[in-house]
Amino acid sequence: MNGLKLTNIKKAYGETEVLHGIDLEIDIGEFIVFVGPSGCGKSTLLRMIAGLEDITDGDLEIEGAIVNDLPAAMRGIAMVFQTYALYPHMTVYDNMAFAMRIAKESKEDIDQRVTSAAEMLQLTEYLGRLPKALSGGQRQRVAIGRAIVRNPKVFLFDEPLSNLDAALRVQTRIEIANLKEKMPKTTMIYVTHDQVEAMTLADRIVVLSAGRIEQVGTPLELYTNPANVFVAKFIGSPSMNIIKSDIIAGGETGKVRFDNKREADYAFPVPTHLVGTTGQLGIRPEDFELATENEAFVSGTVLFVESLGEVTQLHINVPNHEDAIVVKIPGINDLHKGETVHLKAAADKIHLFNTDGISVRYL
Amino acid sequence: MSGAKLSLSKLRRSPLTILVHLSVLLIVVLWTLPTAGLLISSFRDKDQLAISGWWTALSASDQNLIGRTAHPDTQVQENGVYLLKGSIGEDGKDVDVRMFGWTSKAPTAYLPGTLAPMRKGQTLTVSATGQYTMTSPEPFTGSRGKRVFFTANIPPKFSLDNYREVLTSEGIGQSFINSLTVTIPATVIPILIAAFAAYALSWMRMPGRPLLIALVVGLLVVPLQMSLIPLLRLYNDIGAFFGVGAKTYLGIWLAHTGFGLPLAIYLLRNYISNLPKEIIESARVDGATDFEIFVRIVLPLSFPALASFSIFQFLWVWNDLLVATVFLGNGENELVLTGRLRELLGSRGGNWEILTASAFVSIAVPLTVFFSLQRYLVRGLLAGSVK
Numbered sequence: 001m002n003g004l005k006l007t008n009i010k011k012a013y014g015e016t017e018v019l020h021g022i023d024l025e026i027d028i029g030e031f032i033v034f035v036g037p038s039g040c041g042k043s044t045l046l047r048m049i050a051g052l053e054d055i056t057d058g059d060l061e062i063e064g065a066i067v068n069d070l071p072a073a074m075r076g077i078a079m080v081f082q083t084y085a086l087y088p089h090m091t092v093y094d095n096m097a098f099a100m101r102i103a104k105e106s107k108e109d110i111d112q113r114v115t116s117a118a119e120m121l122q123l124t125e126y127l128g129r130l131p132k133a134l135s136g137g138q139r140q141r142v143a144i145g146r147a148i149v150r151n152p153k154v155f156l157f158d159e160p161l162s163n164l165d166a167a168l169r170v171q172t173r174i175e176i177a178n179l180k181e182k183m184p185k186t187t188m189i190y191v192t193h194d195q196v197e198a199m200t201l202a203d204r205i206v207v208l209s210a211g212r213i214e215q216v217g218t219p220l221e222l223y224t225n226p227a228n229v230f231v232a233k234f235i236g237s238p239s240m241n242i243i244k245s246d247i248i249a250g251g252e253t254g255k256v257r258f259d260n261k262r263e264a265d266y267a268f269p270v271p272t273h274l275v276g277t278t279g280q281l282g283i284r285p286e287d288f289e290l291a292t293e294n295e296a297f298v299s300g301t302v303l304f305v306e307s308l309g310e311v312t313q314l315h316i317n318v319p320n321h322e323d324a325i326v327v328k329i330p331g332i333n334d335l336h337k338g339e340t341v342h343l344k345a346a347a348d349k350i351h352l353f354n355t356d357g358i359s360v361r362y363l
Numbered sequence: 364m365s366g367a368k369l370s371l372s373k374l375r376r377s378p379l380t381i382l383v384h385l386s387v388l389l390i391v392v393l394w395t396l397p398t399a400g401l402l403i404s405s406f407r408d409k410d411q412l413a414i415s416g417w418w419t420a421l422s423a424s425d426q427n428l429i430g431r432t433a434h435p436d437t438q439v440q441e442n443g444v445y446l447l448k449g450s451i452g453e454d455g456k457d458v459d460v461r462m463f464g465w466t467s468k469a470p471t472a473y474l475p476g477t478l479a480p481m482r483k484g485q486t487l488t489v490s491a492t493g494q495y496t497m498t499s500p501e502p503f504t505g506s507r508g509k510r511v512f513f514t515a516n517i518p519p520k521f522s523l524d525n526y527r528e529v530l531t532s533e534g535i536g537q538s539f540i541n542s543l544t545v546t547i548p549a550t551v552i553p554i555l556i557a558a559f560a561a562y563a564l565s566w567m568r569m570p571g572r573p574l575l576i577a578l579v580v581g582l583l584v585v586p587l588q589m590s591l592i593p594l595l596r597l598y599n600d601i602g603a604f605f606g607v608g609a610k611t612y613l614g615i616w617l618a619h620t621g622f623g624l625p626l627a628i629y630l631l632r633n634y635i636s637n638l639p640k641e642i643i644e645s646a647r648v649d650g651a652t653d654f655e656i657f658v659r660i661v662l663p664l665s666f667p668a669l670a671s672f673s674i675f676q677f678l679w680v681w682n683d684l685l686v687a688t689v690f691l692g693n694g695e696n697e698l699v700l701t702g703r704l705r706e707l708l709g710s711r712g713g714n715w716e717i718l719t720a721s722a723f724v725s726i727a728v729p730l731t732v733f734f735s736l737q738r739y740l741v742r743g744l745l746a747g748s749v750k
Contacts, residue, residue, distance in 0.1 A: 050644075050648060051647075051648070052644050052647065052648070071647075072644075072647050072648045072650075073647065073648060073649065073650030073651070074650075077648065078648065079644075079645070079648045081641040081644070081645060082641075083639060083641050084641075085639065085641035085642045085644070085645040086642075087642060087645075087646070087660060088642075088664065089663045089664060098646070098649050098651075098659075099649035099650055102649055102650045102651050102655060103650055146645075146649075150649070
């Protein structure tokens with residue numbers, strides 16, 4: 001049985017369709033992250049799972065039961081909102097007890113569960129306070145506690161860290177990771193646009209763009225084996241360099257040529273019908289190496305040097321290539337603006353996409 | 364250096380700020396001064412009130428008074444003349460007499476202590492403390508004492524007598540209760556209805572919702588005077604059908620509710636629809652029904668809006684005369700304060716002590732309401748819920 005099963009889920013506002021048929025299966029206890037740029041529909045999808053938005057078309061199953069028309073409260077979900085959404089006129093205790101009181105559970109049960117959730121989140125000493133007397137991180141913990149108390153089948157997070165400052169964000173991220181360990185039976189869905197959160201928290205990441213799923217996979221799968229140019233550019237920072245190249249050989253391995261002169265080997269099979277077409281070569285900034293002029297695949301002049309200490313990021317202007325190529329070299333480097341640089345990449349570090357942006361490994 | 368700079372910047376306040384401060388000062392003075400005058404006047408003695416302004420309330424004033432000598436039965440005969448003795452002051456108390464006389468044509472003809480000759484050989488003398496002696500060669504006759512005119516310097520006198528009088532004998536007390544009987548339900552009913560409506564118009568999806576909101580806004584501009592009589596006829600017809608008489612409290616409650624609702628719904632909807640969406644959604648996920656969300660989340664959070672509207676509605680109903688005149692009768696148990704004041708103005712227009720005390724009784728309640736609720740007008744309850 002799946003924890004959650006989405007079948008051809010669609011959402012339209014009037015004539016405008018914003019989600020174009022989402023299919024997804026999530027196991028019980030899995031931690032799934034929806035990630036994508038603003039407006040890709042990830043929050044809408046989460047709100048549809050929560051029952052806060054109508055499902056225009058398709059089926060939503062939670063632990064085997066179709067819940068399309070079930071009100072939010074009956075779906076066995078709990079949600080943590082970006083803005084915390086604490087009830088400002090209630091104490092922390094009352095905030096956490098609210099759902100159980102609505103459900104008319106016994107005082108002892110409420111007390112026991114609120115207390116244990118508060119202990120888990122180190123909120124015990126704040127139970128009598130109003131939300132306005134708490135810091136941002138504490139408020140977010142109360143919001144999480146309020147969700148825990150409901151003992152949900154599915155735990156939904158809607159960008160829970162985006163209102164916190166950077167230091168608190170790291171700390172709360174670790175707390176959420178701990179929470180996941182403590183609640184192994186609870187499916188968690190987490191929406192974010194921050195790929196670091198996605199990479200560190202997720203069992204599997206769902207990359208969304210313009211109302212469609214681009215790829216579903218573990219964080220490292222997405223990193224090492226992106227299905228298309230969108231995912232390739234979205235995961236990783238700075239994002240992958242995409243270089244238009246001609247595919248000149250196929251078969252078990254391939255060969256590409258850039259700018260009619262430089263060639264590079266590609267370590268994975270390339271369907272032979274692609275030979276002769278223009279492909280898109282993807283090389284991550286950290287996969288470039290400095291090379292001699294003879295070995296080099298691309299050469300260019302340094303536009304800009306960012307020295308971060310542990311790495312040096314170079315922005316390189318390459319003739320016949322639109323965007324600057326970004327290269328990440330470990331350690332400190334004494335390259336200067338205007339110098340000519342030659343670069344190569346290992347054959348197994350290169351990603352190759354066809355003209356439509358689909359990875360040849362997925363064809 | 365920095366101190367000099369500071370004072371310079373203070374001096375360089377924009378003229379607009381100064382203008383604002385001056386206007387505020389003007390408004391405060393314009394409002395406070397008459398109110399203070401009214402309050403002071405209402406505590407003053409009615410005779411003093413009639414001859415001097417409230418700003419002289421703390422100084423003594425000269426008053427022309429009329430006293431009577433003791434009854435002729437109390438006369439004594441001494442040395443062949445008949446005497447009437449006593450104090451001209453009320454209940455025999457001392458008064459500070461400045462002048463006296465024995466006829467209304469010349470009430471201030473004599474200084475205290477001098478002997479005033481009267482007709483038929485009678486004489487009258489009044490001392491500076493109000494002790495009088497009237498002599499007559501023949502016995503005094505008549506069923507009452509003789510009139511003595513005098514001018515006395517009366518020290519300022521403050522008392523609650525005016526209030527006692529208006530609250531009991533002038534019917535203000537009963538009208539006060541009538542006004543409360545009208546005002547409290549006429550404030551509570553529209554707020555209840557409007558809060559429900561405002562929640563529904565903000566957070567419950569339904570067909571035609573924007574149209575309903577537009578209708579409410581449209582009703583805001585309907586003048587009350589225009590709908591007053593049609594409404595009364597409608598009410599009377601429907602009331603007759605159900606056997607409810609015209610001109611009852613029920614009628615005026617409904618009328619005020621109707622006239623107050625558009626503004627109430629409009630104000631409360633503006634406030635309630637601005638509550639953070641996430642809070643409502645969170646409550647929905649927590650399993651609360653619309654009614655529970657309304658009662659347990661929206662109502663407590665809307666307290667400032669409810670308070671500010673109840674102040675508006677309360678003051679408007681309390682001060683209303685027109686609707687009360689049309690929808691409520693004139694009987695002792697129905698006449699509201701404003702109506703009573705209007706009646707007093709007609710029947711006791713010269714009795715300032717009654718008018719000032721009545722007026723102050725009628726503004727006491729609005730003042731209390733305003734000062735007890737005004738902090739909710741400025742307090743935001745939302746701090747802490749959303750970053």
